[in-house]
Structure formats: C-alpha cells, structure tokens
Amino acid sequence: xxxxxxxxxxxxxxxxxxxxxxxxxxxxxxxxxxxxxxxxxxxxxxxxxxxxxxxxxxxxxxxxxxxxxxxxxxxxxxxxxxxxxxxxxxxxxxxxxxxxxxxxxxxxxxxxxxxxxxxxxxxxxxxxxxxxxxxxxxxxxxxxxxxxxxxxxxxxxxxxxxxxxxxxxxxxxxxxxxxxxxxxxxxxxxxxxxxxxxxxxxxxxxxxxxxxxxxxxxxxxxxxxxxxxxxxxxxxxxxxxxxxxxxxxxxxxxxxxxxxxxxxxxxxxxxxxxxxxxxxxxxxxxxxxxxxxxxxxxxxxxxxxxxxxxxxxxxxxxxxxxxxxxxxxxxxxxxxxxxxxxxxxxxxxxxxxxxxxxxxxxxxxxxxxxxxxxxxxxxxxxxxxxxxxxxxxxxxxxxxxxxxxxxxxxxxxxxxxxxxxxxxxxxxxxxxxxxxxxxxxxxxxxxxxxxxxxxxxxxxxxxxxxxxxxxxxxxxxxxxxxxxxxxxxxxxxxxxxxxxxxxxxxxxxxxxxxxxxxxxxxxxxxxxxxxxxxxxxxxxxxxxxxxxxxxxxxxxxxxxxxxxxxxxxxxxxxxxxxxxxxxxxxxxxxxxxxxxxxxxxxxxxxxxxxxxxxxxxxxxxxxxxxxxxxxxxxxxxxxxxxxxxxxxxxxxxxxxxxxxxxxxxxxxxxxxxxxxxxxxxxxxxxxxx
Numbered sequence: 311x312x313x314x315x316x317x318x319x320x321x322x323x324x325x326x327x328x329x330x331x332x333x334x335x336x337x338x339x340x341x342x343x344x345x346x347x348x349x350x351x352x353x354x355x356x357x358x359x360x361x362x363x364x365x366x367x368x369x370x371x372x373x374x375x376x377x378x379x380x381x382x383x384x385x386x387x388x389x390x391x392x393x394x395x396x397x398x399x400x401x402x403x404x405x406x407x408x409x410x411x412x413x414x415x416x417x418x419x420x421x422x423x424x425x426x427x428x429x430x431x432x433x434x435x436x437x438x439x440x441x442x443x444x445x446x447x448x449x450x451x452x453x454x455x456x457x458x459x460x461x462x463x464x465x466x467x468x469x470x471x472x473x474x475x476x477x478x479x480x481x482x483x484x485x486x487x488x489x490x491x492x493x494x495x496x497x498x499x500x501x502x503x504x505x506x507x508x509x510x511x512x513x514x515x516x517x518x519x520x521x522x523x524x525x526x527x528x529x530x531x532x533x534x535x536x537x538x539x540x541x542x543x544x545x546x547x548x549x550x551x552x553x554x555x556x557x558x559x560x561x562x563x564x565x566x567x568x569x570x571x572x573x574x575x576x577x578x579x580x581x582x583x584x585x586x587x588x589x590x591x592x593x594x595x596x597x598x599x600x601x602x603x604x605x606x607x608x609x610x611x612x613x614x615x616x617x618x619x620x621x622x623x624x625x626x627x628x629x630x631x632x633x634x635x636x637x638x639x640x641x642x643x644x645x646x647x648x649x650x651x652x653x654x655x656x657x658x659x660x661x662x663x664x665x666x667x668x669x670x671x672x673x674x675x676x677x678x679x680x681x682x683x684x685x686x687x688x689x690x691x692x693x694x695x696x697x698x699x700x701x702x703x704x705x706x707x708x709x710x711x712x713x714x715x716x717x718x719x720x721x722x723x724x725x726x727x728x729x730x731x732x733x734x735x736x737x738x739x740x741x742x743x744x745x746x747x748x749x750x751x752x753x754x755x756x757x758x759x760x761x762x763x764x765x766x767x768x769x770x771x772x773x774x775x776x777x778x779x780x781x782x783x784x785x786x787x788x789x790x791x792x793x794x795x796x797x798x799x800x801x802x803x804x805x806x807x808x809x810x811x812x813x814x815x816x817x818x819x820x821x822x823x824x825x826x827x828x829x830x831x832x833x834x835x836x837x838x839x840x841x842x843x844x845x846x847x848x849x850x851x852x853x854x855x856x857x858x859x860x861x862x863x864x865x866x867x868x869x870x871x872x873x874x875x876x877x878x879x880x881x882x883x884x885x886x887x888x889x890x891x892x893x894x895x896x897x898x899x900x901x902x903x904x905x906x907x908x909x910x911x912x913x914x915x916x917x918x919x920x921x922x923x924x925x926x927x928x929x930x931x932x933x934x935x936x937x938x939x940x941x942x943x944x945x946x947x948x949x950x951x952x953x954x955x956x957x958x959x960x961x962x963x964x965x966x967x968x969x970x971x972x973x974x975x976x977x978x979x980x981x982x983x984x985x986x987x988x989x990x991x992x993x994x995x996x997x998x999x
Contacts, residue, residue: 506564
C-alpha cells in the first residue's frame with residue numbers, strides 16, 4: 311500500500327512539474343532569445359550589439375521578434391472584426407472637399423458610387439446643383455479655382471499611367487453649359503494646387519514646370535482665354551527677371567478679385583510660414599518687364615494677405631506670435647504705413663476672408679476655432695464681435711466675396727463630420743447643407759472639452775474626451791490618450807471617422823491639443839509633460855484608471871511614448887508607438903551622460919530599471935522612416951523584455967527591416983488598437999489558444 315501511495319505521489323509530482331514550468335510562461339508565449347554575441351562593452355549598455363544592423367545574427371533576431379509579434383497580434387480575438395470595421399469607415403464619404411463661393415455660386419467635389427469624382431456647382435440662393443465635370447475612371451481632381459465672375463472654373467486632373475507616374479493636366483470648364491474649353495495648358499508644374507485670375511476673368515495664371523529640375527519651383531505664366539498656349543508669357547518667378555531673383559523652393563501664387571484693379575504675388579519660401587509680397591496694377595502686367603513692387607520680405611513676418619479694392623489686408627506676426635491684422639492703402643504701398651484693424655490678443659489668428667460688410671477672421675483659442683467679424687466702416691473700424699458657432703471644433707475652410715455680405719465656412723469637430731455653414735450679415739450662422747453628415751454612428755458619440763491648468767503657463771491644456779452616449783465616466787472603461795500637434799489648422803480638433811472603431815468598443819478617447827511652437831521651445835520633451843499632466847488629471851478625476859489608461863504615438867521616430875514609459879510607468883496599462891527616439895545618436899552625447907546622469911531624463915533608454923513594473927508596449931519601427939534608426943526600437947524593446955517585473959505585460963517589436971513585415975496602415979491600426987484593448991482586459995479582446 312505504501313509503495314502504491316508513493317508511486318501515485320511520484321506520478322502526481324512528476325506530472326505537475328512540466329505544468330508548473332508552463333504556468334510560469336504567459337499565455338502569449340516567450341520572447342525569441344537574444345543572439346549569443348558579446349553583449350556590449352560599456353557597463354551602462356549591454357545591448358549595444360543590437361546597433362550592428364549588418365550582423366546576420368542581429369538581423370535574424372529582428373526577424374524573429376517581428377514574426378513573434380505578428381503571431382501574438384494575430385491571436386487576439388476581435389482583431390479581424392476591428393479591421394473589417396476600419397475598412398468600412400475608411401470608405402465612408404463625407405464633406406471634406408474644398409468649398410468655395412463666387413458670385414453666389416458654390417463649387418465643390420463629390421465622389422460617385424463608382425468612385426469617379428464630380429465637380430459640382432450649386433446656386434446659393436436656390437440650392438439647385440449642376441454637374442460641371444465628371445472625371446474618368448483612374449482620374450482624380452486635385453484642385454479647382456473659379457474665375458472672379460464665376461463664368462469659368464479651372465481644375466487640375468491627375469491620371470496615373472501604367473508605370474505609376476502621375477500626369478497632371480489643366481482643364482478650363484465653362485459654367486454656363488459645362489463645356490470644356492479647347493485651351494490645352496500643358497507643361498504645368500506637378501505640384502500645382504491653385505490658379506490666379508485676371509480680375510475681368512479674361513486670363514488665367516498658372517505655374518509651369520521648373521526650368522531646372524530640382525532647382526526651382528517654376529515661374530507663373532499668363533494665358534489669355536481662347537488664345538494659343540504658345541503665346542503665353544511668364545510674368546513672375548524663377549528666371550523671369552534678373553532684378554527679381556527667387557531661391558530654390560520658392561513658390562509664387564497670384565491673387566486677385568473682381569473688386570480690385572491690383573494683382574498680388576504671394577511667395578512661399580519652402581516650408582517657412584512667413585511670405586514675401588509683391589503687388590502691381592493689372593494694366594501694368596506685361597511679361598518680364600512688369601514693374602512689380604515689393605511690399606514685404608520674410609523679415610516682415612507676413613503669414614498671408616487679402617485684396618479688397620485699393621486696400622490690402624495682411625496677417626502679421628512681427629509684434630506678436632498670435633498675429634494682428636493690418637490694412638494697407640495700395641495707392642501708397644508702404645508696409646510701415648499700414649494701420650492695425652485687429653490688434654494681437656491671446657487668440658492665434660489663422661485665416662481671414664474679406665466681405666462687403668467686414669472682415670471674417672478665423673482665430674484659435676485652446677485648441678478650438680473662433681469666428682470673428684471685424685467692422686471696416688468709418689465709424690466702427692476695428693470693432694469686432696465673436697459669432698456663435700454650432701459647436702466647438704475646427705473651421706477648416708473660410709471664404710467670402712468682397713462684393714457681398716457674409717462668409718461661407720466649413721466646421722468639423724472631433725465627433726462631427728465637416729458641414730458647411732453661412733455667417734449672415736446679422737450675425738446668424740446656419741447650415742447651408744452643401745455637405746451632409748454620414749450616419750455611421752458618430753451621432754451616438756458624446757464629447758466633453760476639458761481645460762487643464764499647466765504649471766508655469768497661462769495657457770491651459772486643451773483636451774477633448776470622446777465617449778459613447780450614456781456612458782458613466784467612472785474609470786472602468788479603456789481610455790486611449792493621444793496627442794495632436796502642429797501649426798495653424800493642424801493643431802485644432804479635427805474629424806476622423808476611424809475613431810469610431812475604438813469608441814464602439816465601449817471605450818473612451820482623450821485627445822490633447824498642443825501647438826508645435828511650444829514643442830520647439832523645449833524640443834527634447836516632445837510633449838511628454840503634457841501627456842503626463844493629462845494622464846494624471848484623467849486618473850485623479852476618475853475619468854480613467856491606470857489599469858485602463860493606454861497611450862499612442864503615431865509619428866515615427868519620436869520620444870513621447872519612450873519618455874512616458876521610463877518616467878511614469880505606473881500610469882499606463884499599455885502604450886504603442888511607431889518607433890522611438892530613445893537614446894543618443896553620437897558617442898559624444900554618450901560620454902556627456904557618463905558625467906551627468908540627469909541627461910537620462912531626455913534619453914529614456916538609460917532610465918529603464920530592472921525589477922520595475924512597466925506597461926505593455928508595442929513598437930512598430932519602419933526602416934528609414936523618422937529621425938530615429940530602427941535599432942533604437944529594438945534595443946528599447948530588448949531592455950524592457952529583461953527589466954519588466956510584470957511578466958504579464960509583453961514588450962513587442964516588429965520592423966520592415968530585412969523584409970520581416972509589410973506596411974498596411976489599416977491592418978496596423980487594427981493591430982495597435984486590438985493590442986491596447988487586450989491589455990486593458992476589454993471584453994472580446996483576448997489571446998486565443
């Protein structure tokens with residue numbers, strides 16, 4: 311009996327031993343082993359050998375990490391359904407096209423059911439619509455521009471040939487009968503996005519291909535409607551006049567309107583926001599000999615300008631970065647004599663349109679748009695009023711006709727697709743229904759705008775919360791924290807239909823808005839201070855909890871997520887990034903670190919510590935994309951895999967280096983969101999056996 315009991319005991323113990331070993335492994339498996347190489351020479355960096363991308367063993371390890379990550383992600387239940395929903399949302403048509411109004415006629419582009427694009431004209435008074443141009447299969451309408459009297463519309467047509475090369479052409483269409491004029495304008499620049507017009511609509515101005523490839527952006531040429539293209543003449547730009555030189559990257563744009571006898575040349579210098587300005591009376595415009603007057607150089611800090619009769623209105627940031635509106639009399643064209651009609655304030659001025667009853671100015675405050683009307687009357691000049699908008703969001707387009715009252719604009723929000731509105735002379739704002747909001751589910755999404763105080767700053771941090779209607783914001787739902795940054799419109803609340811795929815999972819989304827100029831002042835922080843401030847606030851106010859809070863960074867080669875993980879790992883359940891800038895790029899910087907440990911706060915790889923509970927991480931680094939080399943993400947992941955005391959939180963890495971993974975943006979987004987939902991324990995997202 312004793313022997314029998316002993317054998318039973320031995321059987322049970324021996325049977326449990328492998329099960330105990332297996333229980334120590336998480337349900338998603340074990341990481342591929344590191345190559346058995348000399349693992350670094352510096353005491354502070356034993357993973358430096360992973361920087362040797364030419365080493366076959368390092369390449370093999372990266373490939374195995376990529377395969378392992380792809381296998382884990384493919385096992386997450388809910389991922390296929392997520393991808394299917396994203397594909398459906400991506401194909402949703404909503405009003406994001408350009409919308410302009412000239413002489414009471416509105417012009418915009420719609421896509422037909424077969425994918426073909428249509429240029430439409432709509433009568434603002436009667437709402438009657440008419441088709442002006444139907445693009446062929448395989449063609450797209452890259453831009454359009456109406457003449458000052460609305461009799462002709464110029465549009466860019468792009469067609470991709472068998473070799474994948476895009477061949478842009480210009481078409482001129484009569485609005486009276488939708489006929490295409492025989493004017494065949496060829497040789498135009500590939501990146502042309504707009505046309506200029508003579509004020510009487512008799513001629514069009516377009517940019518031709520550069521004379522020297524990769525040396526200049528091309529000159530502006532005048533084409534008289536009905537004439538032969540070989541009679542076209544260059545009027546301004548590279549190579550036109552020896553007295554007016556233009557640099558590589560300069561792009562010239564001509565502006566005019568029916569109310570003015572002047573032509574304005576606005577010069578964009580590469581990616582710089584400050585413009586140069588030239589002006590001329592239209593009857594003096596005579597090819598290369600045209601006597602253009604230079605009004606402003608980049609040092610004058612002019613962001614944009616608008617003509618109205620004999621006056622020019624400019625947005626200047628010379629005295630304040632937020633901008634002011636100045637008025638200049640073109641009869642005596644001296645910028646230093648311009649008068650201020652809208653002084654600088656805490657609002658950032660972004661755009662303006664000149665109407666008969668005043669200026670309509672688009673300003674930004676704490677991440678959202680404001681629309682103001684500034685009086686130009688002799689008695690009330692400079693007096694402004696803020697118009698009441700239907701919702702807090704982003705004005706993506708604004709235009710007006712100098713000969714009519716009011717303005718037309720497009721407004722969108724984080725949870726509302728773009729819709730068109732008219733601001734009437736009396737101050738009322740109404741939806742003119744050029745675009746119709748798609749019923750894809752955002753009508754069931756609520757939003758809440760938060761304003762978080764920032765230490766040492768008089769500008770609060772703007773955060774938008776999106777969540778399903780009726781949801782209790784009690785910290786029990788997954789919350790995705792993202793940061794939007796940029797300049798001008800890029801930093802304002804925008805609509806993205808794909809967000810619905812996340813929100814439909816009974817989840818919350820928190821979007822931070824941060825001006826890009828604030829990041830430049832302290833470039834190394836990359837917005838991490840704001841991310842951590844918002845995360846702390848959301849947890850403290852019980853909008854979320856550390857077990858449900860996740861963060862995402864879409865920009866490649868950034869520091870945001872890596873710094874957040876190394877500085878405050880306890881705040882997050884999981885994070886995802888498109889590659890990280892996690893350490894130094896030079897030996898000189900590394901040596902500086904050995905003398906001053908505080909530099910580790912800037913380069914988070916050095917801040918990772920053994921035995922710390924880190925959140926789950928998913929790094930997807932593409933070779934030669936972003937400022938950070940791909941080995942930074944691999945080293946950061948390897949260090950996390952070894953240092954993380956919480957073995958239930960995976961550190962996953964994949965790359966397209968060595969052909970291990972091919973980019974599919976929607977599939978990648980489905981992977982990322984499924985991974986984050988899995989790590990919050992959300993129902994429907996778990997690892998399958």
